[in-house]
Amino acid sequence: MGIKTNTANGGMQESFFDRSENLQLENDGDGNVVYSVAQCVGQINEAVGRLGVVRVRGEISALSQSRGAMAFFDLKDASGKEYVLQCSIFGWSFSKYKHFLEDGLEVVVHGKLKVYEKRGSLSFIADSIEPSGEGAWRKAFEELKKRLGAKGYFDESRKRQLPLYIQKIGLITSEDGQALHDFRQNLGNYGFSILLYPVWVEGDKAEASIVKALQWFNKNKPDMDALVLIRGGGGFENLKVFNSEKIADAIVSSRIPVITGIGHEKDESIADYVADKHLSTPTAVAAFLKARREDVMRGLDMLWEGLQEGMQDIIKEERLLVNTQAERLHRGFGKVFEGFANLKQRLVRARYAYEKQVYVYLASVERAQSMLTSLNPENVLQRGYSIAFNSRGETVKSIEQIEVGETAMVKVWKGKFSALVERKFK
């Protein structure tokens, strides 16, 4: 439905009037314009069409479930004035909202106005419906929470474990919000590598931009250690996008673990429930990452100490072992020395015994010597005896050993002489 068209002279003119001029309109006798019904309805539709997409706040009433392809409800003025807009919505679109819609609920309906030609009634054709007012949001929130809970979205078993060492952070937040400032301020300087994907954190573009950011990191930066989705504090209106089912789906589908810190301490959101780790604020997320890094560093320090202590213990034990061995060795040597001393003593004793024995031998030798001396034949010769030897040099003990005429050698104490045998006597 064109709202404005270019005219030949290049200026802009309202199409309503353009068309009016081009319509073949009747004039009555007084020169007043007379429309046909079709022309009139057409003109009205042209006029309301110029409004484009409108957002209307009101209370739902007379909600009727889908008749054929459509669903219908009335939107009453929320202040209680008796104004009503008849609304219709396509069935496929209605199915997204019907879980929280009920009579009396305050909502904001996005859609376009149109007069149904056949009935001549103005209808508000809704594209989307969102809860309005805290109560409505609370209801929608509880409803979605219940539904996603039933799908297992919040199960701890489904959630991804955060790596011990988080270094590369995919940051998803507004580039000029307080959240970004708080996050960077409280992270500490541990060489974190942060890649910010700027998104809208409230308003119409927020949902799509956050979903896109989550998908972008998974597709283009799968080596991120964690995705951090944060937003500073605000009213429920500011934070409501974080109760989006599409964002919940994107978080569940993310292969990279997602950490959230949305709003203030008390705020809770569907995104928080679905996240692999959720903290209360952007500052808390930064503090968590910082503490986690410090834990790893402390753990390393402890391991280092453990390593040194382990080694020291081994050395101490070894030293103890060496000392024990040395002592044993010492004791061993002691024994050797003792044995040696023993041996020495025994040797001394043995020498005495030996010497004694020698004396005994010497005495016997002396005795034998004196005995031998007494037996020496020369001693007999001294006493005047002599010894005769035959010519064969034998001691003559019998006359048979010598013949007459033979010369015998006679040995006396001093010298010897030869003697011729003249006669033998018996």
Next chain:
Amino acid sequence: MTQIQNPKKQNLQQALERLESLVKELEAKDVDVEAGLAKFKEGVDLVKFCQGQLQEAENEFRKLKTELEEEDSME
């Protein structure tokens, strides 16, 4: 759920795990000095590596440009 792990991160985690097991091994009573020293030396190298990874350093902050984002998402 399979996760694509950063090799550097994987190494740090592995290094820490190895360190932990080395400490346990060293604490066991029946390690002789020679084997103990070998473990200790390996541990010292791992500690150095981990310290290198974990040291305090300036954070790196980059902002994604919207045009780049459009290009990348069209790949």
